Amino acid sequence: MNKIFLIIQREYLTKVKKKSFIVMTILGPILMASLFIMPVYLASRQDDKQLISVLDETGLFFSKFENNENYTFVPVTGGIQENKDTLMKHGNYMLLHIPATKLNIPDNAIIYSDKQPTLNMKGYISGIMSRVLEKQKLSAEIRKEILKNTPNYQPGNDTSAEDLMSETILKNIRTDVKITTYKTDEGGAEQKSYTEVTMIVGLVASIMIYMFIFMFGAQVMRGVIEEKTNRIIEVIVSSVKPFQLMMGKIIGVALVGLTQFLLWIAFTFIIITAVQTAFPQQFKKTQAEQVKISGNSVALPNEAAPVAQNSISADTGNEKVNEIFEAFSSINLPVMIMSFFFYFLFGYLLYGALFAAIGSAVDNETDTQQFMLPVTVPLILSIVVAQTVIQNPESPLAFWMSIIPLTSPVIMMVRIPFGVPTWEIVLSIGLLILGFLGATWLAAKIYRTGILMYGKKSNYKELWKWIRYKG
């Protein structure tokens, strides 16, 4: 036991002192923090006001475009070509051309610009246009209706009344649809569920597990190959059992990974807090928008036309924040955290053992390919399938992949925020522990023989022979 501790200690200290570890520890949080800070920074930056020249041949739309802090709309007349030519000379131009149509409703607009127009702007323009068109169509319908009922009605004299009417109707019928889903458990108790937050939490957890397994599993493998090519292995196995050396290495690397992980979280928080204290104004102002954007991106049809969105009140922002908090509390956090650490650790241990076995079977890293494939396939497969599982966490595919040890660490983490029956979790955990023991036993047998084999290209047949060797 004392010896395995020595091995863990050496493994840990040499890895933590490495330059690459220090660089990664510093770079990681900077990257992560910038992921948080950049959008805030970009959002808080005042964009130059965009001048949009509008050539509205229909005459229907221009008056509806409103100038705001981002856009100024200027009417232009004349032919499209001459307008383009004049504007081209100035540079930084944007020309919105709404061509006139003879028969059908003008629902076509073209933007000429020397740069990519933002989605926001396009949304704004198309929103305004569709509202105008809706109104047009509605007035036409109303007119038809009136004509049907009162054949004497003189159209054309009272169009303003029709317009007014259609506007009122449109206003009245516009409804914000907000979908709230309730999850009903067996006891019949209803629980508000927040699919989008649940999805993100599950996906982030499983991606972290996936990355951790890959990064640090590969480190275990490289460590084993290093000991083998250094020829120090024989000295060490004359002092300790190969199994102790293997487990010491796997555990040591796991601790390195956990250290890096915790340092990342700590540093990211420190950086974000520091930036927030340094520029409190920006953050106060944009916080609501931030949340708003993330709320929007999950595409719930709770907003109608994106017209009013450019000016968001702080109130709606707060509402969103509250909603996210509420969503988090709908997830069973203790279960989530505990299972995260369990799958995080055991998933890594299982794969770590397999990676160690691969490392022991080869003489250098380039020979690892043939053995890497069967180990990485379930891992990559599970991260690919994770996207599907999010859509349908109760499907048979999701069920089986969250039970089978090689894929369960990633897939189960996707499912857990949605709520998984206890027996499934217990079964999955039990099988993962069994899988870990099995993989370690198998890996130890390959490792024990492999580390002392030099210069021989090994294949699966060879590995199978090693597994059957006696002590």
Add this chain to the structure above:
Amino acid sequence: MILQINSVTKKFGDFTALNKVSIDVPENSIFGLLGPNGAGKTTLIRIINQITGPDTGEVIFNGKPLNPDHISMIGYLPEERGLYKKMKVGEQALYLAQLKGLSHNEARKRLKKWFEKFEIEAWWDKKVEELSKGMQQKIQFVVTVVHEPTLLIFDEPFSGFDPINVNLLRDEILELRKNGSTIIFSTHNMASVEELCDNIALINKSEKILDGPVNEIRRKYSTNSYQMQYRDFTGTPYQLHEAGIDVLNSSFDNGICTATFHLSGSKGPNDLLTTMLPHVNIISFNELIPSMNDVFISTVNAENANLILES
């Protein structure tokens, strides 16, 4: 006997690495473990080091069956040896010494002493990759002996050393024996076997084919041959033949003749001298004892020829 290996067999799948090998290593001696490449020496050494276990047979160390407690009493310098390249020399030596069961403080104290003895204290904080191969070998030697094991196993210890360091190392090995350690010494360098070893065992194709004290073995393999240097030969070859003496070869240089004689039957060196004395002025005379090299080659070749005949 500090180490008794009793009828040890080890198989890897269909391949038999050791077949009923029995070896006794007397205490406080240097024991040569010889054999061609692939004979099974390394497997035997790994069994003694408990890196792997025998399929059948037993190993008795110090009167008890080999067990994990014995690990700290054995020091092993493998043929394929290396160090962690990125680790500092001192740290690494401490780590390896602690793996052999020394406490941190004890390991540091003893290592400092050895480093002083080899005049390598300046290397303590250097990274291993900064040292030459010979320097690394010295550190490996120190690490092998620092826990003062009763049994030391050296596999090709001299390879990679320059002649000065070979001397240094040989003196250290002899000193270790003087201080009570037993040394198992595996090498292909037969000259050093003659020089250092008290006993040997020869393994060929997984079987032990020869063992015993070096002197006895060489004597056993002696062919009743003698070498003589002389001048002014006045007799005739015929007289020698009559006396039952074969001249194997002779050479003549600067008036001095060097000849090798083979005596038949029960004839001894005195018979040769009596025959020769009246006819020559003898400069030197000695028995031709086969070198370990000759013993090695002739035994292994004979054994392989037998194996071929049998199959």
